[in-house]
Amino acid sequence: MRAVAGPLGTLLLVAVVVYAALCLLMFLMQRSLLYYPTPPSAAPQARLQANGIELRFAERPRAGPRALLYFGGNAEDPSHSLPELAAAFPDDAIYALHYRGYAGSPGTPSEAALHADAQALFDALQRRHAQITLIGRSLGSGLALRLAAERPVERVVLVTPYDSISAIAARHYPWLPVRWLLQDRYEAWRDAPRVKAPTLLLLASDDTLIPRQHGEALSRHFAPGIATVRVLAGTDHDSIGADPAYWRALQSRGE
Structure with a gap:
């Protein structure tokens, strides 16, 4: 024995x-x-000194009260999204944050740093525009949601959002104690109850990276009447933006 x-x-x-x-x-x-930082971008970048670094962002300036602030997904150069956003919102000023370490932007990404950068850019833009809509895609959905919970915004659109990164990681790594290991948790569900602006959640029916169940779980944390969920059939995490219904939903402004 x-x-x-x-x-x-x-x-x-x-x-x-x-x-x-x-x-x-x-x-x-x-x-x-x-985080999957993108290589340095050749596109023009606007700059803002904040949080000890030179924040960079893509922009299509427009005078007037309305602006759209875009937070992209992981491995996304937001300057590539600017032409489509500008075409969809011809009368709005358009801004897209370059995350630290992405597209040649200085610094190293972390949850705390990206949230602080999002706040700094919003505060600078608010001095120019009274009505700011936020669009957050994938990783950026958590940034947009936290900002909407802390600042007065006109409208929020969350594309393929998550309830928390820790929940996503637990799904992809079930054999690891990810909730103990994670430093950047992005617990969006904690911010949802504090959002007062109309919020649209656009979910991809066949999303395997952030399954739609996570977006649906997030929607249940909003106050009654704040969030609307729309599932785009036949789309996945990457193809959702190619669906014409996606752009119609973005342009609807909740009407």
Whole structure:
């Protein structure tokens, strides 16, 4: 019996050590797994000194009260989205934040840093525009939602949003204690109850990266009458923007 227990005990110890080492590795690498910075962009970039760095953003300036502030998805250069947004909103000023480390923007991305940058850019734009609509896609949906909970905004659109990054990570890595390991949790559900502006959640029916169930779960945390959910059939995380219904929904302004 002792001879059996000895090898089994050794195997169990080795398994525990390997698992602990894997958890440590994932903890140390987590931001490189969460953020996918894009290469430097050749597109023109506006600049704003804030939070100790030179924030960069794409813009299509327009005089007047209305503006749209866009927070893109992971691995997205937001300047590429600017022409389509400008065509969809010809009378609005358009701005799109370049996250730290993305498209040549300085710094290193983290949840706290990106939230602070989003606030700084909004505060600067609010001095020019009284009516600001927020659009957040994927990773950017959490930034838009936190900003809407903390600042007066006209309208919010969340494209393929999540209830929390920790919930998404737990789905993709069920064998890891991700809720203990994660530093950047992006718990959007905590911000939803504080949002007072009309909010549209656009979900892709066949999304495997952020399954629609996470967006539906998020919608249940809003105050009554604030959030509207729309599922675009036959779309996934990447193709949702190619559906004509997507652009009609963005332009509807809740009407």
